[in-house]
Amino acid sequence: MDPNPKRPKTVDRVDSVEVVNSSESTQLLCSIDPNRKRAKTVDRVDSAESTQFPDEVLERVLSLIDSHKDRSSVSLVCKDWYNAERWSRRHVFIGNCYSVSPEIVAARFPRIRSVTIKGKPRFSDFNLVPEDWGADIYPWLSVFALAYPFLEELRLKRMAVSDESLEFLATKFCNFKALSLLSCDGFSTDGLKAIATHCKNLTELDIQENGIDDLGGHWLSCFPETLTSLEVLNFASLNSEVSFDALEKLVSRCKSLKVLKVNRNISLDQLQKLLSHCPQLMELGTGAFTQELISGPVTEFKNMFSNCRNLITLSGLWDATPLYLPVIYPACARLTFLNLSYATLRSDELANLLSHCKSLRRLWLLDTVGDKGLEAVGSCCPFLEELRVFPAHPFDQQIFLGVTESGFVSVSRGCPRLRYVLYFCRQMTNAAVAAIAKNCPDFTHFRLCIMNPGQPDYLTKEPMDEAFGSIVKTCTKLQRLAISGLLTDRTFEYIGKYSKNLETLSVAFAGSSDLGMEYVLQGCPKLRKLEIRDCPFGNAALLSGLTKYESMRSLWMSACNVSMNACRALAKEKPRLNVEVIRDEDGADDSQAHKVYVYRTVAGPRRDAPPFVLTL
């Protein structure tokens, strides 16, 4: 697809529902007349240009394009393409629920079957955003009920979802098939009951990491006997017991089940029974592997996985102990993703396990495996592309366990294809990170969290500037970066200068002055999301991004040095941005803006903002 090169590119990156700045495109957005397009087709046939595709053909061609970024590019080419694109689009991705209103979406895209929406700022995962901040799905659903009565899929991340919304979804959309809720809150298992009861064609129910009111496991029993279409069922994050009988029957009759992730209450022998009914499974999340729940000796289970020829993902494994872990060995050779972040394994246990896992591409671990465990990763998994090491005791300052820089370096030596790393540690050195960058130049996501805020290189006592400098200099494909440790403005100078592909940057307890943030805002051409906490960036820094923010999805700044007046100035200059300040509950200092959230929008200021959110 080659968009007309003469057309001015007013935005560097467009989300599916993009904010276009040129007045012409704004006209397009405002003047959509669904009927006009049809009439035009008739006219055009009469005066057909030989080089012009009929709209129907164009639509057919465009319907094959899935990537929403490509679709956005397509829609900018010309009016005809814009129209063809909007009629052929089946899936819309909304990266920030307040950047657009449901009415605008419904007006522009008449034939949507699948919607993905993200709500709260990412730092809400870490309790930095008050409850009842917003991102309620209900207003979207009520518009969709009229515009897209045949909606099939809804995927939500960090949205507020109530039981009423879930009931509404289940009852108003007769063809609804797939629901995925990630990090959402506000609902209880009652809402799940509604989904299970009413969605006759349900193929997917994926509940992850949510703030859910778990009132019991009855919801699972609400699936009717006639439901056989389920392909994905993930209730691993719910704690209460479901009826095993109901689950077993459900699994037996859903022959297309590909993904099954059960919760901790399912024992190993129950799991064995389940697996016997669905050998076609591709992704499995086990229940607990603890001794209390297991009844028989290990030999009983040794064939449990031998029939699962399609299994490529394994997770769960809560409290897996060396006694029962060998049960999964038969399945290990085919695994591409192994999630051990709930299993407190030691280095030797991990090494034994990994020796069977030659095909691993993605591995999630707890830092209980230590540096020695990571050495095993380096030697056993040459194809590894993603590694996440989570801290077993993140909030305990006195612990000296976990992983260090040497573990990371060992992995980098053995796994040159690493692209994605999330690494929590308590010590790091510049030299180690430089070595890692050299070993793995293909990083696209580099998230390093040195858990003690503002900690320097523990050997040289210098700031960690050179570490991240080496990353951005060497890893040209870097899209996402999270930095930590003692950092001066130099780090940001490097980032601004070298990371041409950076889209997401997370900063905490870093920088020395406004310059830091200015470097980033003046460099980083593809920056979309910038989230900052506890840094000495002030008004000058905030305002230096005046021309940048409209090309970004959002900016978050909390516990920095920004004043309300600066925020007001920004809001005044840029009417197409929403500049929101979240007020402190004990609202002491009203002249400082403690939490600022800035994002571009075509929907205007929020109408549903709670009292503690000030839109300037």
Added chain:
Amino acid sequence: MEVTLGLLDQIPAIDDGGGVPSGGSTTMRSILTGSKSKEDNKNTMVVSTEATSSYPVVVDESLDGLELGLGLSLGGGGGGLKSKTVVTGGWSQYARILTAKDFPTTLVSKPNSCSSSSSVNIPNSSTSGNKRTATDSVSPPNGTSVVGWPPVSKAHRMPNLASQMKSPTENFISKSEQNKSKNRTVGIKDYSDERNGITNKKYRSVKVNMDGTLIGRKVDLNAHTSYEMLAQTLHEMFFSKWPSKEAVKPSRLLDGTSEFVLTYEDKDGDCMLVGDVPWEMFISSVKRLRIMKNSESNELASRCEENSDRYRD
């Protein structure tokens, strides 16, 4: 759960010597899973609060104004908890409650920064332009927990403890204590408790279920000042669609003369009739509301038992 303060003595010993978490935590597991019950989990996300429910709080009255909760020294730590307690000086101590004197004065730049929902302020944040050198202590004092740091998402918080605590029912800091202390813990603002509906000055919602209705509703108790108001709201929520029947006028919900009876589950898990206690006391102890059909209940007590069992499944 019969867990006493004495247990705290044992906790440090378990992990003494650093040890292997899985080995060390076995003892914990056996202590706590022994009392694993089938009671339902209020909020799966807030493992920390559930974790603390087994341990009594140590409230030091001399630390006026600080809201306190006891964190487990077993790496259960600060993050999701309301407490700032941290083990200082090794494993042989109780978790110690931090006071204002634990903070270097330079760090706390504003008088009310303790109530700020962000972390302890960095010294340079109020004097931008100062270059920070390697020797400057920019981090909070060693051992302090900072809100939302390290950035570990809900799914990966305290997996060890999560594995030990299956489904405790009660939140350990009682509501009356929470209502008493107005200030937040220094530097900590924990919204996970608010999500539980336990303590939230502005929005205090509890779930309301009515017999015969699949979906429950939520009502914000702080928005009401009396039983009459509450009854009115509930009437609008559940009975507004009914033809105006004498039997379901709001006032009759309260006096037991209508077809329905308004009951609630208090913090001890008991089923009580709404309206018996003063409103303030009611608010501080109510956890959940239930509208029951009067005709079905012979004795409120037996009915309530049955219902509480059903809830706890």
